[in-house]
Amino acid sequence: MTMTAEPPEAAAHDVDDDVDIVNGYELVVGLEVHVELATNTKMFSSSPNHFGDEPNTNIDPVTLGLPGALPVLNKAAVEHAIRIGLALNCKVQPSIFHRKNYFYPDLPKAYQISQYDIPMNIDGFLMLPDGKRIGIERAHMEEDTGKSTHVGGTGGRIHGSEHSLLDFNRCGVPLVEIVSRPDIRTSEQARMYVSELHDILVAIGASDAKMEEGSMRVDANVSVRKPGEPFGTRCEIKNVNSIRSVGRAIDYEMRRQIDLIEGGDTVIQQTRHWNETDGRTHTLRTKEDADDYRYFPEPDLVPIVPSADWIEEIRESIPVLPAARRAHLSTVTGQPASGEAISVVTARGQDEYVLAVAHLGGDAGRALIYVKEAFADGPDVPAADLAVLTRLEVDGRLSATQAKTVLAELVANNGGDAEAIAAAKGFEAMDSSALESVVDEAISADPAAWEKYCNGDQKAVGALVGRVMKATKGQADGKAVTAILQSRRDA
Amino acid sequence: MSIPTTRSTSDFAGVIALAEQIRNGDRTAVDVVEEHLARIDAGNPELHAFNLVMADSAMAAAATIDGQIAAGNPVGVLAGVPVALKDNLCTHGVETTCSSKILQGWKPPYNATVVDRLAAAGAIGIGKTNLDEFAMGSSTENSAFGPTRNPHDPSRVPGGSSGGSAAAVAAGFAPFALGSDTGGSIRQPAALCGVVGVKPTYGTVSRYGLIAFASSLDQIGPFTHSVADAAVVLEAIGGHDPMDSTSLPRPFPSVSGVLDRGVEGLRVGRITDLPTGADDDVNGRLDAAFAALEAAGATIVDVQVPAFTFGLTAYYIVAPAEASSNLSRFDGVRYGLRVDAPSTGEMMAASRAAGFGDEVKRRIMLGTYALSAGYYDAYYGKAQRIRTLIAQDFAKAYAQVDVLMTPTAPTEAFHFGDKGDNPLSMYLCDLYTIASNLAGHPGISVPYGVGDEGLPIGVQVLAPALGEPVMFQVAAELERLASK
Structure with missing residues (x-):
């Protein structure tokens, strides 16, 4: 094998991937x-x-x-x-x-x-x-x-x-x-x-x-x-x-x-x-x-x-291919087929699991996110247990933050009763009317921040959400709080 | 020991006779092996039929066979019968050289399938026989270890490339031998040494463990004193082998049972456009064979088979092309001769330059050229199309006849050096044998008297693929007619 001499090389450049x-x-x-x-x-x-x-x-x-x-x-x-x-x-x-x-x-x-x-x-x-x-x-x-x-x-x-x-x-x-x-x-x-x-x-x-x-x-x-x-x-x-x-x-x-x-x-x-x-x-x-x-x-x-x-x-032995699996998961979860969550979960072969959670009455969209973020090593949590957790969350009985804490317990123990874990942690069911009254209390307690927020200062929202979190010992769902504040402002 | 200048093949006991004597307890296998080793000791130094004599392992195997027979255990059909193996058949732990310096000293870690099958049938390997290097030649003069001499006249060649195997049987060193036939390498030396030689249908005998010359043409076959012996040997070594993808998924055609049927009613083809070039005495023996078969009840039919004219040309493209690829593995890296050099590429080149002889180098160059980009269609591609035409020619002929008959070789055994300086005249030795390799058909050479110089002449019977039964039927009749 003969080797040719190296010609002078062009300098390395960075090239943007997305430019055709x-x-x-x-x-x-x-x-x-x-x-x-x-x-x-x-x-x-x-x-x-x-x-x-x-x-x-x-x-x-x-x-x-x-x-x-x-x-x-x-x-x-x-x-x-x-x-x-x-x-x-x-x-x-x-x-x-x-x-x-x-x-x-x-x-x-x-x-x-x-x-x-x-x-x-x-x-x-x-x-x-x-x-x-x-x-x-x-x-x-x-x-x-x-x-x-x-x-x-x-x-x-x-x-x-x-x-x-x-x-x-x-x-x-x-x-x-x-x-x-x-x-x-x-x-x-x-x-x-x-x-x-x-x-x-x-x-x-x-x-x-x-x-x-x-x-x-x-x-x-x-x-x-x-x-x-x-x-x-x-x-x-x-x-x-x-x-x-x-x-x-x-x-x-x-x-x-x-x-x-x-x-x-x-x-x-x-x-x-x-x-x-x-x-x-x-x-x-x-x-x-x-x-x-x-x-x-x-x-x-x-x-x-x-x-x-x-x-x-041989054709009949071929399983459903990733593209079709992503499309199906997209239909069930409502997430985009080419999105990261569906790509990652399907590539890991965990789409069947997400579908099982949905089949057992759980919320497919929440399950997809949980599986993507917490189940990198493969789910050891029975689909039924995760189904219960996603329902608690979408029914408003657990905030997103609370649900994450319960999820960590489920993963650590390879499953468990999400309701019992939530109760043991003292996570109280907080329905939306209860949360609304806490939000109203926060507005009353900090009228200056409310004023700024109503005038378009988005930074002011942090102070109000912070008050709600303090009052609920961190159990309120931040997104839900923001949504209530927004609806009060726009009302 | 002086070798008689002419010798009848019936001077030595054949495969079937020896096997019966041993099985019946009339003789021991040890006695039989000792007798052959004694003849080897006496005659091989002059003839150089063997590259290697396996005296110790043969004696040990014979003792084992004798023990089995004494104990009343069943033994194989070839139990105790010595066999000489062409030195391009792999033998486990026993040096296998292809008569080339590049493989000198190489001991395969496995047996060729035919070697295993012979052992299973009880045959005893007695030595590895000399050949033209990598089976390329028609005189055994191309061996790196010196030529083999013809037992009928040691000043002449035994033919080739399986010259050592043919000479070993003719000289009584072994009652049978295996060779390989790529363009005539069994049949031509069988004719020149006055023994029977068979190239069976491609795919009926496994090539696993046969060191390849041209894979699409190579086929292993026997040398024996009689047609019946050849039938027994082929039935023992033939049949499907899962280790060879080109092996046909069927047993070897049964041939032993047809030998007594005669030729009454069979149609034997005489090829009217056969290329000329055979000596008059050779043509004379062929005419005598046709006349004898006709007298025995066969119908002689004139047919045309233009394939014989194109065959030689196509063969000397296809065979070297495949050889150039098959022989590329001898690069000095893993086994065999290595000539050290500063770089890997130079080491490979130096090892091959030192390890291969002139004829092998000539064919590697021919084949490399024929396969080169830009030349493939003109050479290899065209040669493969000629093979298709040859098959069609044969099919037309076999619509009219059961077998074809030709001379095996154009001449009697020639003197050393007669063709050594002229590769083309050497290539013409295969004029009548090559076409059946290109078509994958069987062919058998049967001794049919002697020529003007008192040396054996063979007649070749050809049949279509898997036509061994009718081919053996005619060959057996020829054998009977020759001894009349």
Whole structure:
């Protein structure tokens, strides 16, 4: 592998995520996402597919590409790959494997078994939460490589290192590579795409999709153009290891390309490496250095021709996907589907719980907020108990502040009777007429503040609410107090 | 020990005979193994049929078999029968080299499926036989460890690439041997050494543990003294193997039961547009075979199979292309020869430069070129389309005939160095055998007398995919006719 010298880099810039056009240029991004499939064994052998084991323990003659060893396709991997295709609205077609030939120490056969011109899944799409539709060109199967650790030298690269350590545990782990169309126009959309894809993969059980463990890896093809012009020359950004980095790397790369063009230079088609530490992309190799992979059909394997019945069986096994779950939760709670609470709760898989609370007579909207804020580690509180609490609150028998205190008790004790806890804490039921009289007393007690409030001084409201809180020993609902004050003023 | 210049294959006991003697207690397996080891000791230094003789493990295995028979325990169909294994078949813990410096010293941690199946049937591995490096060649002259000599005339080649296996059987070093056939590598040396050699239908014998040359063409098969022995061996090693995705999901076609049926009423095809180039004595033996079969009741039918003309060209694209990929794993990183160099890439290049011989390098370069961006369609893509045409040609022919018959090889065994300087003339040794590899069809070479120089000549019987029963039926009749 030859390495080209680093060209001078453009200075890093901050770019606002929400701006579509920077200096008159439009961003164009396509993402290639590799996901490791959640199978028990490898793609072509019976070695365990398990992350984090001692190096070179999950190996066998097939994994090591020993002479004479032959691959046998793992049916569970095919099933997961079809599931991914269906979840991404792809057409599932008969497909074949090719060999992608190149020499590298962690590729023991010196070819990767992959799919080339006849992939398994084609022509799908993924809907972003904001309604933007991103085309999926293909989602094909391939095997993972081993892992190289280059010791000595700089930057953990093979070039200039003293020696390299090879771990073949990952070698032969089944992957699906999901290739989007270049439909992404902002770095925020890129982040949303990766996030949504992650949630779908987890929901269908095809992958644990952990970017930090490398079971989900994102490469970004980035180019810029003046709106309406043909696509510009693209650079492929590798080593993007978190959703946050997806946005940062794309923003940096966009700026770099714009600066090149504005400076009278041209963008050269390259593979570039995102460096998390310095926040820049660096040249990995240019197109001229690219290997000729000499693809040809893999003669050791036969075509994959899934029957229509099997595809239907897999389709029926696919659970409701996150987008539909968010929409349903939105209907039940009245909260926006693309809002943070629904996104967070659905991503955590706690939407079923919120629905259960609602089903048991609880208030879905309050339950959503509680689950989002207090149940990050998963709810151990029976839905019925939370249902009681939300009812107490929306019926006005507990203030929001009181309800929060009771909620903390419920979480600490893995459930309990909210009414009994409220009684034990001495939280008295305070109906609205009782609260109104306390508010009236506060107005009488501080006429100066009332006067200022009526004249539009919003700061004065604090003094009045403070008096009410003092009088109720902090149990009054601040929002309810403000509402009463407002209605008195507007009356 | 001097090797007779011509030798009838009936000089040595065959597989079925030995297995019966051992099973019946007429001879012990130890006695049989000792007899073969003695012949190896006497003859192998001159012939170099073996890269490795497994004397100790063979004697131990024989003693175990004898113990089982003495105890009255059931034993396998090949119990106590020695077998010579081509040195591109993986043997657990036993050096497997492909006759290449790049694999010298490598001991596989597993057995090839055929090796396991032979062991399960009670056969005893007696040694690893020499071959053209990575099975690339037709004379065994391309072995990194020196050529094998033809037992019928040690100044001549045994053919190749499975020359060591063919010579081992012809010289009585083992009653049977396994080889691999990618373009004729079983049938051609069988013909040159005067033994029976079979390339079965692609997918009927597992390739797991066969070090690949060209994956879509390679197939393992036997060398034996008789057609009946070959049938028994194939029935033992063949049939579905879940470790080979290209293995057909069915048992090996039953062939032992058809050998006595004769050829009455069978149609045997004579290919009128077969490429010329065979020596007159070879054509003479083929004509004699047709005449004998006709006299025995077969109908001889003239057919055209243009596939034979295109075959060689397509083969020398497809086989090197697959080989260039299959042999890329020999990079010095994990096993085999490593030549140290300052960087990983240079180490790989230096190891491969030192480890591979000229013919292997030639084919790697041919194949790499054929697969290169911009050339794929013109070469590999076109060659694969020719394979489709070949299959169609054969289908038309087999609509008219049950089997086809051709010479196995264009010549008798040639002298060392005769073709060594001219790769193309060496490639022509496979002129009549390649088409069935490209089509995935079976082929068998049966000895049918001797040529002008007194050396064996083989006749090849070809059949459609899974046509082994009719192919063996005709081959068995030919064998009977040849001994008349």
